[in-house]
Amino acid sequence: FLTSKKEESQKKNEPDISDVKVFNTQMKLVPFLYLAIVLIMFVLGVFTDFLNYSVFGLIIALIPFLAYLIFDYKKDESVRGK
Secondary structure: HHHHHHHHHHHHHHHHHHHHHHHHHHHHHHHHHHHHHHHHHHHHHHHHHOOOHHHHHHHHHHHHHHHHHHHHHHHHHHHOOO
């Protein structure tokens, strides 16, 4: 009975792990997306003389980027803890 339960839990865990792997690879692309958006906004800001707008956009884009870095660091820490 115990072994069958263990096998069941392993079967249940397998798809979860693959989902997490996909999620992690997507999360690693997020900062690059933000940086690309920041660069586009900055270039547009320079060419259209909206420097205030581009700086504003830079700050807005950096907030989730920093949040991502903090989240990623904490996640790595929790993984090492285990």
